[in-house]
Amino acid sequence: MSVFKAYDIRGIYNKEYDKDVVYKIGFFLPRLLQVNEIYIGRDDRISSPEIFKYLSQGITDAGANVVDLGQTTTPAVYFATAHFNAQASVQITASHNPKEYNGLKISRAKAIPVGGETGLKELEQLVLTQEVTPVTDTNKGKIIAKDIKNDYIQFLQKFVPTLHGLRIGIDYSNGMASLYVPELLKERGAEIHAINQTIDGSFPSHEPNPLEEKNLVQIIDLVKREKLDLGIIYDGDADRAMFIDEKGQFIRPDIITAVLANALGVSSGENVLVDIRTSRGVSEYLQNQRKANVNMWKVGHAFAKLKLKEINAVVGGELAGHYYFRDFFNCDSGILASLLVLKNAQQVKTNEHQPISAIIQNIDIYANSGEINFVINAKTDAIAALKAYATAISDLQATLDFDGYRFEYPNWWFNVRSSNTEPYLRIVMEANDQATLSKHLDEVKAILGKFS
DSSP: OOSBOSSSEEEEBTTTBOHHHHHHHHHHHHHHHTOSEEEEEEOOOTTHHHHHHHHHHHHHHTTOEEEEEEEOOHHHHHHHHHHTTOSEEEEEOOTTSOTTEEEEEEEEGGGOBOOGGGTHHHHHHHHHHOOOOOOOGGGOOOEEEOOOHHHHHHHHHTTOOOOTTOEEEEEOTTSGGGGTHHHHHTTSSOEEEEESOSOOTTOSSSOSOTTSGGGGHHHHHHHHHHTOSEEEEEOTTSSBEEEEOTTSOEEOHHHHHHHHHHHTTOOTTOEEEEETTOOHHHHHHHHHHSOOEEEEEOSSHHHHHHHHHHHTOSEEEOTTSBEEEGGGTTEEOHHHHHHHHHHHHHHHHHHHOOOHHHHHTTTOOSEEOOOEEEEOSOHHHHHHHHHHHHHTSTTOOEEEOSSSEEEEOSSEEEEEEEOSSSSEEEEEEEESSHHHHHHHHHHHHHHHHTTO
């Protein structure tokens, strides 16, 4: 299977791709993007230095310069790309994947993502079919080091709230958030309990994927044991953050979109972006409490960033824990999301003397399945069977078809999407009550059982 995905380049390094492929990617990037300088950042995965070496060699052999940002987070690279008016950038990371993976997230000027439909497929063809002819030594590009930490910290500081009286647990997942968060939160009045803060690309404590239950055990235990107000867990490259309430309960990421809208003061007529898997509770809260216009769109940063800019949305969120901000160049940032959630939690605790769960219980009001993966090879046939099932139900109110399908009924809805990279169908279902949810989920499982 190709390492050129819908949103980035990613795979098991030295198995699914190697330094020769990385070199060719670097060589053809300046041609693809029509640039003569590319910013490069990287995470702390064991393979990241080698990937940086050969990516840079390819870029400089094509006659373009490399601006070396060193070890940093993915959002920091987005920041540098837009803030310093860079022509293009690459972050070397596999984000939340296990340690043996690595990859490349590519952006154009203004941190506009390069996805499958906006350049990655073309880049793949160049790598597969074109010969490399390096420029002469006198025309080779240079590698120039650039330290962006102070600029990035200064940018984020305006979002850091006063946190007196708040007791916080933070699981850094041995990832890159440790570069910035401790400095941002120091002397803000919070009592902070941090775990897995040492940056280590072998991820000795747990895999850096906060969506997997096994990776939440430590932060949940910390919140319960220390009776904390809130738990935060970052993924490997800090483009995502997820949250645990004071009871030790995981807060489903789509719910956080509404919390962010509160913190940002979204008001009447302003736009908020949600993905096709988002709870009705979120949409209704945003419409009724914030008087916002809710816009539903495709899953994935390559789509979300462009849509956020198109509709001038204040904020956007996804079920996977990516959050996008107009004031952050329409990009996603786990750190910025966590600062805003802390702000809202502090406001509620100070003004209303209530915990974070008091916010959540007003938004998370329906029975929800979460995203369920079904291993199915005949995905097209399975989706067709589900569509036939859904459209045969008499009270079908609406069908959304821009990212799989979302079928809407008066008392429930469900979304089916096909994975771009794996033999998975993904189902999310929600209903007014658990009995309705269980009934329809059993029906959908029975249909998919014929294809597994």
